[in-house]
Amino acid sequence: MSGIVGWGSSVPKYRIKVEEIARQWGEDPESFKKGLMLREKSVPGPDQDTITISVEAARYALQRASYVDPGEIGAIYIGSESHPYAVKPSGVTVAEAIGMQPDFHTADLEFACKAGSQGMFLAWSLVDSGRMKYAFGIGADTSQGAPANALEYSASAGGAAFLFGREKVVAEVIETHSYATDTPDFWRREHEFYPQHGGRFTGEPAYFHHLLSCARIVMEKAGMKPSDFAYAVFHMPNGKFPMRAGKILGFKKEQIEPGWVVPILGNTYSGASPMGLAATLDIAKPGERILMVSFGSGAGSDGFVFETTSELPALQDKAPKLRAQLADDPIYLTYGQYAAFRGKIRV
């Protein structure tokens, strides 16, 4: 058996409400709250980035799998579209901070919002093949949306880390599938600060085609149907898309809601579906199945079928749960503070 042996999530303390962003641009907040099903989003502090968020999530994962010697972790893959450097790996800083150095393999991954699930796939594959005892897959982002763009209401910050192993597994990987085509729905050119997107083109030919295809294939490979799952986690660019995808596939709202953290978190890009999975593992019971399907613009999806084990409950309270972090006395920012924190204004 191979799968997740420890998990952790990290979300910044700062938030901004949809009303505050809409007020700045003279927009109607209710249309965004209803249209995108978002209430507020997380904002990274001036001292937080993909590296610091990855460190905190990885430390929480190791707090849960406290028997693991970091020196036995053979690889760490960090998926993000906001790596702090264009040239200098995030993985080495995170690995040093958690004590993995110096015998490990690392790579910073990029594939829009599915970079995190790519890291999970690589980490699990290396562990499952017997190549290494443990490996980390992390998805984290401090995503940016241009001022007044629709993305500004959703682009947020956070991440989740998953440690894979073959013993004391809390969620076994039953099946995986990856699905990708050259679909240019969203991109950011080199040296550009904000991404560009294809508006409505990001929906049907991009998000829905790839995510639904991947979900159907991975369920078929596993010989399962929606009713075989206790939970489903789909990439969350807003609140509406994952709910609609679930409905098309035949999932009920109750299967999606535990991992549907986007209304009070925003879209954490590479961290989005991994954080939904982390929130689900926080509350799942042994013997339950979880379907997770990411989506990354460009475009593609990674699908995972997990089944939880009797090892899970003992680890759930050993580190802060995602929903507890979200509820823990958030600090609300004005648009001016938010703009300064995110480097949107320079003085």
Next chain:
Amino acid sequence: MTVARIWRERGRRYRLEAARCKGCGKVFFPGRLVCDKCGSREFEEIRLSDKGKILTYTVIRVPPPAHTYETPYAVAIVELEGGGRITAMVADCDPEKLEIGQNVRVVFRKISQDGEKGIKFYGYKVVPA
């Protein structure tokens, strides 16, 4: 701070690596060559706890340029569980609401950066627990 110094100090800045005197047990952060309590030159490497209490603090209102958007912020001396003291910025809080004796936990944060093109350096801060 130079790139070489950031690299040299990463053990203590990233992982709170400290030294405990094998003669008398006194904890030093950062480590040193001779114990000022018993004169021993024998030390073992330890990692300090990530939990502690604020011994004292001050609020910075006129910051260096890199911390303009964090002002006002507090810098505290923190006594860690199991021994060892660190001086650290206090993040994610209103500095006016801090209290001496308050519980804090150590977190990994970006400390500063060398302008727009230079190195970013990371290390410890504390946040209210």
